[in-house]
Amino acid sequence: MQKLSGRRSIAFFSAIVLLATNAFADNAVSKVDSGDTAWVLVSAALVLFMTPGVGLFYGGLVRRKNAVSILIQSFTIIALVGLQWAAFGYSLAFGPDIAGLIGGLNWAGLTGILSDPNPVYAATIPQSVFIMFQAMFAIITPALIIGATTDRMKFSTLCIFVLLWSTIVYDPVAHWVWGSGGWLKNAGALDFAGGIVVHVTAGVSALAAAIVLGRRRDHGAGNLVPHNVPMVILGGGVLWFGWFGFNAGSALEANAIAGNAFLVTNTAACAAAITWMLISWIHMGKPNAVGIVTGAVVGLATITPAAGYVGVPAAVIIGAFASVVSYVAMYLKNTRTKIDDSLDVFACHGLGGTIGALAIGIFASKAINPAGGDGLLAGGASLLGTQVLAVAATWIYSFVVTIVILKVLDALMGLRVSAEEEEIGLDLTQHGEKAYT
Amino acid sequence: MQKLSGRRSIAFFSAIVLLATNAFADNAVSKVDSGDTAWVLVSAALVLFMTPGVGLFYGGLVRRKNAVSILIQSFTIIALVGLQWAAFGYSLAFGPDIAGLIGGLNWAGLTGILSDPNPVYAATIPQSVFIMFQAMFAIITPALIIGATTDRMKFSTLCIFVLLWSTIVYDPVAHWVWGSGGWLKNAGALDFAGGIVVHVTAGVSALAAAIVLGRRRDHGAGNLVPHNVPMVILGGGVLWFGWFGFNAGSALEANAIAGNAFLVTNTAACAAAITWMLISWIHMGKPNAVGIVTGAVVGLATITPAAGYVGVPAAVIIGAFASVVSYVAMYLKNTRTKIDDSLDVFACHGLGGTIGALAIGIFASKAINPAGGDGLLAGGASLLGTQVLAVAATWIYSFVVTIVILKVLDALMGLRVSAEEEEIGLDLTQHGEKAYT
Amino acid sequence: MQKLSGRRSIAFFSAIVLLATNAFADNAVSKVDSGDTAWVLVSAALVLFMTPGVGLFYGGLVRRKNAVSILIQSFTIIALVGLQWAAFGYSLAFGPDIAGLIGGLNWAGLTGILSDPNPVYAATIPQSVFIMFQAMFAIITPALIIGATTDRMKFSTLCIFVLLWSTIVYDPVAHWVWGSGGWLKNAGALDFAGGIVVHVTAGVSALAAAIVLGRRRDHGAGNLVPHNVPMVILGGGVLWFGWFGFNAGSALEANAIAGNAFLVTNTAACAAAITWMLISWIHMGKPNAVGIVTGAVVGLATITPAAGYVGVPAAVIIGAFASVVSYVAMYLKNTRTKIDDSLDVFACHGLGGTIGALAIGIFASKAINPAGGDGLLAGGASLLGTQVLAVAATWIYSFVVTIVILKVLDALMGLRVSAEEEEIGLDLTQHGEKAYT
Amino acid sequence: MKKIEAIIRPEKFDEVKNALADAGFPGITTYEVKGRGRQKGITLSYRTSEYRVDMLSKVKVELTVRDEDVEKALETIIKVAKTGNIGDGKIFVLPVEEAIRVRTGERGDSAL
Amino acid sequence: MKKIEAIIRPEKFDEVKNALADAGFPGITTYEVKGRGRQKGITLSYRTSEYRVDMLSKVKVELTVRDEDVEKALETIIKVAKTGNIGDGKIFVLPVEEAIRVRTGERGDSAL
Amino acid sequence: MKKIEAIIRPEKFDEVKNALADAGFPGITTYEVKGRGRQKGITLSYRTSEYRVDMLSKVKVELTVRDEDVEKALETIIKVAKTGNIGDGKIFVLPVEEAIRVRTGERGDSAL
Numbered sequence A, B, C: 001m002q003k004l005s006g007r008r009s010i011a012f013f014s015a016i017v018l019l020a021t022n023a024f025a026d027n028a029v030s031k032v033d034s035g036d037t038a039w040v041l042v043s044a045a046l047v048l049f050m051t052p053g054v055g056l057f058y059g060g061l062v063r064r065k066n067a068v069s070i071l072i073q074s075f076t077i078i079a080l081v082g083l084q085w086a087a088f089g090y091s092l093a094f095g096p097d098i099a100g101l102i103g104g105l106n107w108a109g110l111t112g113i114l115s116d117p118n119p120v121y122a123a124t125i126p127q128s129v130f131i132m133f134q135a136m137f138a139i140i141t142p143a144l145i146i147g148a149t150t151d152r153m154k155f156s157t158l159c160i161f162v163l164l165w166s167t168i169v170y171d172p173v174a175h176w177v178w179g180s181g182g183w184l185k186n187a188g189a190l191d192f193a194g195g196i197v198v199h200v201t202a203g204v205s206a207l208a209a210a211i212v213l214g215r216r217r218d219h220g221a222g223n224l225v226p227h228n229v230p231m232v233i234l235g236g237g238v239l240w241f242g243w244f245g246f247n248a249g250s251a252l253e254a255n256a257i258a259g260n261a262f263l264v265t266n267t268a269a270c271a272a273a274i275t276w277m278l279i280s281w282i283h284m285g286k287p288n289a290v291g292i293v294t295g296a297v298v299g300l301a302t303i304t305p306a307a308g309y310v311g312v313p314a315a316v317i318i319g320a321f322a323s324v325v326s327y328v329a330m331y332l333k334n335t336r337t338k339i340d341d342s343l344d345v346f347a348c349h350g351l352g353g354t355i356g357a358l359a360i361g362i363f364a365s366k367a368i369n370p371a372g373g374d375g376l377l378a379g380g381a382s383l384l385g386t387q388v389l390a391v392a393a394t395w396i397y398s399f400v401v402t403i404v405i406l407k408v409l410d411a412l413m414g415l416r417v418s419a420e421e422e423e424i425g426l427d428l429t430q431h432g433e434k435a436y437t
Numbered sequence D, E, F: 001m002k003k004i005e006a007i008i009r010p011e012k013f014d015e016v017k018n019a020l021a022d023a024g025f026p027g028i029t030t031y032e033v034k035g036r037g038r039q040k041g042i043t044l045s046y047r048t049s050e051y052r053v054d055m056l057s058k059v060k061v062e063l064t065v066r067d068e069d070v071e072k073a074l075e076t077i078i079k080v081a082k083t084g085n086i087g088d089g090k091i092f093v094l095p096v097e098e099a100i101r102v103r104t105g106e107r108g109d110s111a112l
Ligand SMILES: Nc1ncnc2c1ncn2[C@@H]1O[C@H](COP(=O)(O)OP(=O)(O)O)[C@@H](O)[C@H]1O
Pocket: D007, D034, D035, D036, D037, D038, D039, D056, D058, D085, D086, D087, D088, D089, D090, E026, E027, E028, E029, E030, E062, E063, E064, E065, E101, E102, E103, E112
């Protein structure tokens, strides 16, 4: 158990009590704390809601002719990864460790492990609840990637890609960082709520995918403008809302660590949104609405790994800094490269996750979370190095494996729709539907 | 109390403690568990949110000229049934039993029963919280029916219909199945979260209503296409999110049963969505986006009654099977009948609820929930029969009474708008508003 | 601690236990109750979600050319006030009292006060959680005001206005009513969830702002019709959903008071929505969809201050009465005045909050909440007077200070966009974006 | 060749479209327009107020036909578009000097 | 009869509409169009980039009038639609051979 | 002056727009229309059913040009709008009697 637990005392006490009251107990699940369970159940629901939220955020940014396409991609990913997770994904990520690299298939199918807590991961909630909370992370991660492949990837190939990617990229990396026995976890790497596991893997893989797929045919033509800004803002609102489950839920208890994560999450998002607003105001003369929402998302992504380890002042710095870096990265991508990471997944999530993970090495403090670590400012010299290692390993692994998967799929089934289908739009050609009639 | 309660031991212990610390206690509400209460409060809020979710799901499916109409119908139903529930609905459904058929009016107006738990229903939460959780079920059920009557029913008649239907159909059936002393409950029928009480009543009544109302004037003209697919997908996302409150909240405690319900709910929805996607891909050459969302909703509806009693493998089977049945039923309805169940409420909810309720008789296991039962596969021979009885009784009662209510209302105030009003659309003619300007 | 606490006994007992088990306790945060913490964490998230909900509600009501503008205003206010709150807002509102008027800056920056509960405000949750819950109230309040200034106010000035208003109006009034030592709190004024602090301040300030800004250039031209009614209804649904966090969360524990607040909140909203529907049906011949949603919002706003102190019958009366008053007020505003409180913030929130706060003086009962008070009907003669005092003080203060702030800003940077910009719309002129392409 | 521009009630569009096809005029182009004429407009309501909208949604159907087909097309439209109430719409006939099929470059009547 | 097609700024539409009615031309049909002319287009921004949109939203107002009313209608429109800035729009006049009122079948000037 | 009305595939619009500008015709007005011709329509699907939509989205590009420029404009459009498949669209040429620039009141060719 990774978290500060003032409740350990109660758990211990309850144990004694249970000995005395054993006759009245139905079974031994009494370690389950109803408050913690309630909180993680809700958090899992909130994170689930984020995936349609990503769909709305992305859906508003694309053109009308591809709106159904990206929305249904995000929705379908829930179903695909939800099944994969129950079948074997959870077991690969959190099952009994094999060589620090991957979990064993012992828990495939999720039978017989649900009711009791797994104290290795979360001592006060039924393992079923932990499984579901983690499922939602596995789901949203590939749903982030589709922002890079939108408007041109075949739906069939995308489905296969998502299943392969979850299995070969997400599950192993989740095991390395969070799985009991994972080599990065053993090395002391910290990732509170998925800056490395979620945002770095998604962002770097998105970059790889954008490169392998190539640009949209009309990329650069200047007509790639959001078709529905209210939908973008709604999506941003849903994401902000759900992110409290994402980050504060990662405390896995309803305690002061969760409270801290909630607070710094909100604060970093605020700082990043305002920073982005000011940059765009100065740079382009007007505060860009889509930009303000983008800034908030960057702030949320960036604070994610650090949310359980840093305090309010650090959150402000992290959020503001992330917005600057992400803004500059998008600007350079647009002006200096031909890469068509269409909705800037790399700049938002790849860089955000990276900055947040490294920021732990600077700002983390055991005063905030005794189960965390001390960063540079708190006199901990080694943590930053470990974080660099974890981020670098994840970058390289995600980038290389994503390219390999896509190259294989390209050979087997093709990655892109035809030029004509791309012109007409994916809604009609992939799904036989129109967004609005 | 229906649920497995590892917390009973704590409750017992607390009771002892209270004797000792009585001087410090303000009153006797200490049986309330804050974690369970938190969870059911949240669940009630989530289920409330599902009703606008149904509105969005349905609203996107209808034509532009009826979009306000169906959205405001679902919204108004919250208000109508919310008041009815407080006035007498709760008392009819859950009040002191009269002959196994209905609750007495003893609790009409909801005074004096709010603070303490009602241990018959939920021993660890204030009865007010149970009342509100149940209110949201009473609200959403008629809001499902309007998918069958859309585009042609008078708003005034709909309001009266909803009040009558809630009182004469929903409240009694809820009493039979869930009320203390209800005859189906006494017979041992199981319905964890409302497959019978909610989905069968709504789906079968929708079928009856579609028959009594008759078809839309332009039914079959091939122009009845969804006006806003992103709205459909958003609605589906809201429903999925809220359904965790619906199903996992029905544990009425934040415990392992809730965790199991959450997990199988998600899994069944995933399996059903993927199954639907594959069927439509094979059948029509393209994976239909509205269909994928529809599949998820079918899966969610179907797992509802079984969510607290079955495990993950059963959830996959139940979800996948329900999608096949629902797909075939819609296809046959469209090709072989003239019935205009406009948004397929019967195929989604009527069949879904039925399949799920019967599946309990096959897949339920006391290993998952000691307070549940054993289905065929766990060697329980009688449960399936009881489930058939409960479903059949609910089918017949819902169908017949809905027809009677509608025939009476037709005579008294008319069911349908005029042909001209239908052509112009309900938004303008019933509400004096346009969806978009 | 303001709330009825059956849990005090447990807290006391836990304290004893802790002495015994001290060796095993990590620290002294064990007073934190996980269920209460879970509930308030969720409630904070729900209230955060209300602000984009307000954006949608307002966004659908304005014209297409100003839709991005109002949506991004509400979004930006989250970021602005979120930062202000962390920097010094919380400290001003809840910090150590200075003369009953304002909190000291002792807690500026929120360092060192997060983990342990602050028993003065909420004894069973980490203060970080209380801070965040309160943050969301501080955020949503100015986001309500923008309904009065929409379509014509400069974005730059609005940002500065929001920061000043939060600091000079919201934080002091919050301190008076809720802050330990606040003069209205000391006087015995009751405001369960912000009828005075949130709705009266917002509504009265909106009126002041509408007067100072002047009318929209095309006000009265009859073309100011909602551009997207489904968006209005979605916004209403999000608000209703979130309001459970707002009101029931204000119990700050997951207990029977929260349950009561949840129940009366829902009931008042239902009564108000139905009342509005009936009035508009009689008055204009058709039940107005936007009106039904507006009625619900009025009911929600009105019950807010009273939610923890009154029962179900009172909730019905309060909700229905508020709809009548608000309807008449809007009608008179439109027919008898030239004031352009564009989206009727005063009629909804100013009057709603006022009615609800005064209703406490009539309907409150210690039978419902021993920590509350007795209104006229329960034989409490003095409470109504106190409530009148609190409302009157808040009216005057909000009105005057808002005018002063706006006059100063007008002199310094101008309040309104140019006539041409107003004609073209704020989306293009303030943000360089179009809502839909 | 003549261009026929018929402004009709939206709810009549499907019928007009089918009638034209049946009468041998498959080729049409349509616009969603708003129009005002003798019709008084409709009353919409918003919260406590009613307001009149004088610009009503109409569909404009446009088809270019050979000179000799004009009357037939006009009759076809009028027959199904007419309700006898104010707001049924108007038809205008304009001269067309040339028609070209983009796909083939054909010109004149054969391009229709 | 002549058909007058006026492409104007959207923000001027209400004024034009009212002015035409006052001048005795209640019957109009309008389109939401996009146009490009000498006007440079507007600059929109998206995240870190600006881009020019050269097709701007315009309203096209169309009315068929008797030959003798053309000048009056033109003047009415020009008077209120003119701001003096680039992008004020254009008006075209086209010959109309026939006008029919769907409701009554009336033809010619009396159908207007 | 002539008015050229070209009904083209939406996906060809950007190319046509640019080609016209390059050929010296910056001034255009465009409509989003739906059209039916020889093209069979497209198949959409909804849940378990497929249905044909015979009215397809098209873009109508309209430009008024001097008489002597008509052919050049026509060629420019045809060159880029043509795919050779059914549904490429049609172009109609109509007589225009007058053109007026709202901003200046200029009339005739110089108003274009
Ligand atoms: N003079 C006109 N020029 C162009 N369009 C017109 C004219 N008069 C009417 N219209 C169009 O015809 C529609 C129907 O006209 P209206 O006068 O209401 O019907 P009716 O001819 O049956 O009295 C109007 O909404 C408008 O779009």
